[in-house]
Amino acid sequence: MNFKTATLAGLAAMLMAGSAMAVDVKLGVLNDRSGIYADLSGEGSVVAARMAIEDFDAAAKGINVEVISADHQNKPDVASTIARQWYDQEGVDVIVDVPTSSAALAVSEITREKGKIFLNSGAASTDLTGAQCAPGTAHWTYDTYALANGTGRAMVESGYKNWYFLTADYAFGHSLEANTSKVVEETGGSVVGSVRHPFPGTDFSSFLLQAQASGADVIGLANAGGDTVNSIKQAAEFGITQAGQALAGLLIFITDVHALGLETAQGLVLTEAFYWDLNDDTREWSARFSEEMGGSKPTMVHAGVYSAVTHYLKGVEAADSKETEAVMDWMKSNPSQDQVFGEGSLREDGRHLHDMYLFQVKSPAESTGDWDYYKLLSTIPAEVAFMPLEDGGCALVE
Amino acid sequence: MFELLGIPPQALFGQLLLGLINGSFYALLSLGLAVIFGLLNIINFSHGAQYMMGAFVAWMGLTYLGIPYWGALVVVPLVVGATGVVIERLMISRLYHLDHLYGLLLTFGLALIIQGLFRNGFGVSGLPYSIPPQLSGGTNLGFMFLPNYRGWVVVASLLVCFGTWFAIERTRLGAYLRAATENPTLVGAFGINVPRMITLTYGFGVALAAFAGVLAAPIYSVNPNMGADLIIVVFAVVVIGGMGSILGAILTGFGLGIVEGLTKVFYPEASSVAIFVIMAIVLLVKPAGLFGRTA
Numbered sequence: 124m125n126f127k128t129a130t131l132a133g134l135a136a137m138l139m140a141g142s143a144m145a146v147d148v149k150l151g152v153l154n155d156r157s158g159i160y161a162d163l164s165g166e167g168s169v170v171a172a173r174m175a176i177e178d179f180d181a182a183a184k185g186i187n188v189e190v191i192s193a194d195h196q197n198k199p200d201v202a203s204t205i206a207r208q209w210y211d212q213e214g215v216d217v218i219v220d221v222p223t224s225s226a227a228l229a230v231s232e233i234t235r236e237k238g239k240i241f242l243n244s245g246a247a248s249t250d251l252t253g254a255q256c257a258p259g260t261a262h263w264t265y266d267t268y269a270l271a272n273g274t275g276r277a278m279v280e281s282g283y284k285n286w287y288f289l290t291a292d293y294a295f296g297h298s299l300e301a302n303t304s305k306v307v308e309e310t311g312g313s314v315v316g317s318v319r320h321p322f323p324g325t326d327f328s329s330f331l332l333q334a335q336a337s338g339a340d341v342i343g344l345a346n347a348g349g350d351t352v353n354s355i356k357q358a359a360e361f362g363i364t365q366a367g368q369a370l371a372g373l374l375i376f377i378t379d380v381h382a383l384g385l386e387t388a389q390g391l392v393l394t395e396a397f398y399w400d401l402n403d404d405t406r407e408w409s410a411r412f413s414e415e416m417g418g419s420k421p422t423m424v425h426a427g428v429y430s431a432v433t434h435y436l437k438g439v440e441a442a443d444s445k446e447t448e449a450v451m452d453w454m455k456s457n458p459s460q461d462q463v464f465g466e467g468s469l470r471e472d473g474r475h476l477h478d479m480y481l482f483q484v485k486s487p488a489e490s491t492g493d494w495d496y497y498k499l500l501s502t503i504p505a506e507v508a509f510m511p512l513e514d515g516g517c518a519l520v521e
Numbered sequence: 522m523f524e525l526l527g528i529p530p531q532a533l534f535g536q537l538l539l540g541l542i543n544g545s546f547y548a549l550l551s552l553g554l555a556v557i558f559g560l561l562n563i564i565n566f567s568h569g570a571q572y573m574m575g576a577f578v579a580w581m582g583l584t585y586l587g588i589p590y591w592g593a594l595v596v597v598p599l600v601v602g603a604t605g606v607v608i609e610r611l612m613i614s615r616l617y618h619l620d621h622l623y624g625l626l627l628t629f630g631l632a633l634i635i636q637g638l639f640r641n642g643f644g645v646s647g648l649p650y651s652i653p654p655q656l657s658g659g660t661n662l663g664f665m666f667l668p669n670y671r672g673w674v675v676v677a678s679l680l681v682c683f684g685t686w687f688a689i690e691r692t693r694l695g696a697y698l699r700a701a702t703e704n705p706t707l708v709g710a711f712g713i714n715v716p717r718m719i720t721l722t723y724g725f726g727v728a729l730a731a732f733a734g735v736l737a738a739p740i741y742s743v744n745p746n747m748g749a750d751l752i753i754v755v756f757a758v759v760v761i762g763g764m765g766s767i768l769g770a771i772l773t774g775f776g777l778g779i780v781e782g783l784t785k786v787f788y789p790e791a792s793s794v795a796i797f798v799i800m801a802i803v804l805l806v807k808p809a810g811l812f813g814r815t816a
Contacts, residue, residue, distance in 0.1 A: 157640060157645070157746075158645065158746060159645060159746070161640075161644070161645040162644045162645055162646040292789075292790050318789050319789055319790050320789060320792075321789075321790065321792060321793040321794075323750070324793075325741060325742075325747070325750050325751070326543055326741070328539045328542070328543075328671075329536055329539050329540075329782060329785040329786070329789075329792075330785065330789065332532070332535050332536065332539060332665060333532065333786070335666075336531075336532050336535075348646075349645065349646065349647065349742060349744065349746075352646065352647055352742055353647075353741065353742050356740075356742065357740065360652070360659075360668045360670070360671075360740060361659070361666055361668060362659055362666050362668070366666075378644075378646050379646065381646065382646035382647045382648070382649070382742070383649070384649045387649075419644075
């Protein structure tokens with residue numbers, strides 16, 4: 124090679140080395156944008172994902188992230204079709220959120236098939252990191268075990284021993300009922316009966332009547348979103364709470380409390396992974412979120428999307444690629460740190476570990492204004508909040 | 522006390538009563554649909570959205586204008602009925618010379634637009650609307666605790682349903698309307714303003730849906746999807762009752778509410794499917810519906 128060619132080659136090599144870190148990532152936010160879970164996920168998750176990308180300053184680090192979104196209408200078949208289309212035709216690298224456990228399990232399978240990454244924030248079923256775990260799937264925010272362990276245990280220890288379940292008839296409801304029954308029986312309570320309602324439902328009067336007739340101390344609501352709101356309203360109407368039976372909202376989001384109003388919701392005990400007014404970090408983050416969302420405060424699902432995308436982007440930066448195995452390996456071997464959950468870690472079965480919190484809904488007198496709804500009863504540390512690794516039945520765990 | 526298939530009679534009566542209450546919503550809504558289809562031959566798919574608008578306008582009336590529940594029962598059907606009149610005049614009337622299905626497409630599209638607008642404006646978690654104080658609380662009937670409001674729903678629904686049936690089947694105005702739908706040219710020749718009658722009838726059908734919406738606001742969540750969930754079931758009710766029959770729609774509405782209530786006791790997971798199974802059976806055995814007349 125003569126001198127001129129060598130210089131040119133050297134210059135070219137230097138230029139290429141400068142732009143080596145240029146990864147294009149396409150991120151898809153798939154959730155319910157129009158049905159009963161639209162307020163707890165929906166557009167808020169897209170906003171949270173964008174906030175994560177901006178806060179991480181991805182563009183300056185050479186990671187170009189494109190965000191797209193779609194509505195799965197809480198139907199696993201629709202979710203599957205969209206996921207396939209996204210992976211095959213649109214070149215999506217990672218799917219985020221996906222509430223509705225049946226849809227989440229479907230998307231997890233497809234993600235495994237295509238060798239991509241799935242960061243779930245909205246779904247609840249423990250099967251996502253249990254029997255149906257997958258190498259590219261991470262379950263971030265909460266699951267039915269954490270809910271059962273939090274609310275279930277707290278209620279039984281407060282004296283509510285006999286349980287009757289009102290269960291949404293799909294994967295999530297079954298999982299939540301099973302996990303909570305187990306906790307109830309372990310702590311000395313008993314399950315006197317259960318009834319499954321079609322999902323989504325509108326009128327729960329018939330099922331509540333059966334629950335009332337069972338004579339249980341507490342009616343466990345193994346449903347979520349609009350279903351829970353309606354069940355609680357109708358329970359108040361039928362004098363169930365006045366007659367002495369307690370209601371255990373096993374999965375309640377702050378948007379549900381907002382819809383119910385403090386008058387109806389006061390006293391409810393619930394387990395969440397995030398509350399906007401928990402500490403200075405969450406307050407600051409929530410204020411920024413609120414500005415983009417017209418005043419609504421974030422739910423734990425939104426916070427989970429932010430945390431997951433942040434950790435994912437760190438993984439892409441560290442691995443210098445978006446290749447699934449490299450990124451997932453980094454994510455599982457390094458702790459996560461962000462404004463919303465603080466410190467956390469991603470376990471080998473895909474379960475993200477962080478502290479969970481037991482809250483109680485304030486009474487109207489105790490609340491100082493809109494969205495000031497919770498008081499903290501206790502913190503459940505990450506080590507005990509989630510199902511132990513060996514109990515899940517995940518094939519990835521040796 | 523005897524037990525029917527393992528269910529004690531108290532539980533059964535309670536469920537039957539609840540089924541009757543749900544049935545009154547089905548009856549009211551299917552009545553509006555039956556009036557609009559039976560008399561005007563318009564397949565009004567926006568009926569569910571108009572029911573939802575009734576609930577929302579009641580909420581808006583309370584929140585912004587302080588109109589209480591009792592006032593809303595009168596004002597809201599008028600307001601929403603007026604929007605129905607506007608829709609009919611501006612859009613639906615242009616499709617009369619075409620196949621029924623165009624009316625279906627138009628009203629379906631309108632329903633999607635209305636629902637989407639409300640969803641953008643109000644979210645899906647629902648807005649609170651409290652039961653009026655005069656109807657709050659309940660009565661212990663022995664076999665169940667009946668909230669007074671739900672009892673009122675059954676009474677109001679029965680009154681409005683049979684009032685409407687009487688007006689259409691037994692009064693002169695109803696006779697004009699029925700004649701106009703059979704032979705509009707001839708009736709028009711007698712000096713009766715047929716297009717105006719049709720417009721007002723459509724408005725009346727929409728007002729019925731809005732009335733059902735106001736009744737529903739205190740007990741069901743006031744959210745943009747409330748109509749979408751209900752409209753499919755209501756169409757099934759109208760089909761089973763017979764598309765042209767007013768009385769059929771009313772009786773089938775109450776009857777199917779009771780059937781759904783029973784399904785919830787014996788096999789709850791199937792409760793949302795039961796009505797469609799019955800619809801399939803009825804269509805196979807008697808395609809014109811239980812009370813329908815074959816054309």
